[in-house]
Amino acid sequence: MSGSKEDDRKGSSEWREFFWNPRTHELLGRTAASWGLILLFYLIFYLCLAGMFAFTMYIMLLTLDDYKPTWQDRLATPGMMIRPKGNQLEITFSTSDTESWDGFVHNLNSFLSPYNDSYQVQTNDECTPDEYFIQEDSGEVRNNPKRSCQFNRTILEECSGVWDRFYGYDKGQPCILIKLNRVIGMLPGKDRQSPYVTCAAKREDSDKIGLLAYYPPNGTFNLMYYPYYGKKAQVNYTQPLVAVKFLNASLNTDINVECKVTSNTLAAGSDRDKFAGRVSFKLRINDK
Ligand SMILES: *[C@@H]1O[C@H](CO)[C@@H](O)[C@H](O)[C@H]1NC(C)=O
Ligand SMILES: *[C@@H]1O[C@H](CO)[C@@H](O)[C@H](O)[C@H]1NC(C)=O
Ligand SMILES: *[C@@H]1O[C@H](CO)[C@@H](O)[C@H](O)[C@H]1NC(C)=O
Numbered sequence: 001m002s003g004s005k006e007d008d009r010k011g012s013s014e015w016r017e018f019f020w021n022p023r024t025h026e027l028l029g030r031t032a033a034s035w036g037l038i039l040l041f042y043l044i045f046y047l048c049l050a051g052m053f054a055f056t057m058y059i060m061l062l063t064l065d066d067y068k069p070t071w072q073d074r075l076a077t078p079g080m081m082i083r084p085k086g087n088q089l090e091i092t093f094s095t096s097d098t099e100s101w102d103g104f105v106h107n108l109n110s111f112l113s114p115y116n117d118s119y120q121v122q123t124n125d126e127c128t129p130d131e132y133f134i135q136e137d138s139g140e141v142r143n144n145p146k147r148s149c150q151f152n153r154t155i156l157e158e159c160s161g162v163w164d165r166f167y168g169y170d171k172g173q174p175c176i177l178i179k180l181n182r183v184i185g186m187l188p189g190k191d192r193q194s195p196y197v198t199c200a201a202k203r204e205d206s207d208k209i210g211l212l213a214y215y216p217p218n219g220t221f222n223l224m225y226y227p228y229y230g231k232k233a234q235v236n237y238t239q240p241l242v243a244v245k246f247l248n249a250s251l252n253t254d255i256n257v258e259c260k261v262t263s264n265t266l267a268a269g270s271d272r273d274k275f276a277g278r279v280s281f282k283l284r285i286n287d288k
């Protein structure tokens with residue numbers, strides 16, 4: 001019994017001695033010089049690691065270009081998007097219920113705000129239609145910043161929100177805006193033929209969609225808005241839009257609409273990639 005107490009005391013004094021040995025001046029079994037060497041070793045070791053990391057990062061960054069991506073997926077055909085942004089690509093509202101379409105109108109107003117004619121005149125150039133607006137760099141000399149072409153809001157006529165400030169939503173003739181996703185350097189047409197948008201209903205809804213109107217005429221994305229050189233090079237770039245107005249869509253029923261872009265240089269979206277060059281959404285207009 002008493003022996004074990006003795007052992008305890010001995011054990012704890014051994015521990016104390018291990019922690020700090022006053023005879024040899026060792027802390028945790030090492031002298032100050034030994035600890036110092038270890039700290040120095042790790043300091044140099046980590047400095048080297050950090051240096052290597054910084055060096056490889058620096059070399060990597062050297063190969064990047066601020067103005068265009070080093071790697072860009074060779075998407076045969078870019079995707080499309082609609083405005084107003086609905087819930088899950090669904091545009092559902094009641095003509096008589098202002099609140100049901102108020103959000104859509106606000107969304108379109110703010111989206112189209114930078115397209116105001118007055119703003120476009122301030123920021124962008126008047127370009128020659130049906131021609132690419134090419135602004136290449138000459139060798140290493142960067143031709144930046146690059147100019148962009150005017151896309152006046154009034155080109156969208158009935159869907160511009162200028163004359164009809166509710167974009168037809170109050171009359172059951174809603175406007176939907178369509179944009180083609182930006183791809184740097186994309187040339188979407190040849191022989192002065194601009195790509196154009198067509199919308200149709202999925203087969204079972206084809207008798208419900210009614211007549212459509214496109215703005216600008218023929219639903220074209222004019223070639224003068226291409227090629228796009230990237231956000232940093234073309235600071236005031238205004239993405240071209242096509243507006244579709246549903247003039248006589250059936251009421252109180254779901255209409256599945258698909259819009260697609262046709263171009264003589266971009267491959268038609270294959271069935272494999274159902275987002276290439278097309279967008280689908282559901283439209284439902286209720287009358288109360
Ligand atoms: C565009 O015009 C609308 C009114 O027509 C205005 O509310 C909006 O602030 C204008 N936006 C810009 C960017 O000038
Ligand atoms: C845009 O509108 C302004 C002002 O109305 C006009 O001066 C300009 O020519 C228009 N631009 C285009 C490309 O139609
Ligand atoms: C962009 O727009 C601003 C006015 O908002 C204008 O001063 C500037 O020159 C424009 N830059 C280019 C490259 O077009």
Ligand SMILES: *[C@@H]1O[C@H](CO)[C@@H](O)[C@H](O)[C@H]1NC(C)=O
Nearest residue numbers: 130194196216217218219220
């Ligand atoms: C629309 O297309 C038709 C036939 O393809 C063509 O004759 C007409 O000039 C086009 N209109 C515009 C404004 O591009």
Ligand SMILES: *[C@@H]1O[C@H](CO)[C@@H](O)[C@H](O)[C@H]1NC(C)=O
Nearest residue numbers: 207208210211248249250251
């Ligand atoms: C609108 O559509 C209805 C059927 O949904 C049809 O009876 C009517 O003739 C159409 N009106 C016009 C102007 O096309």
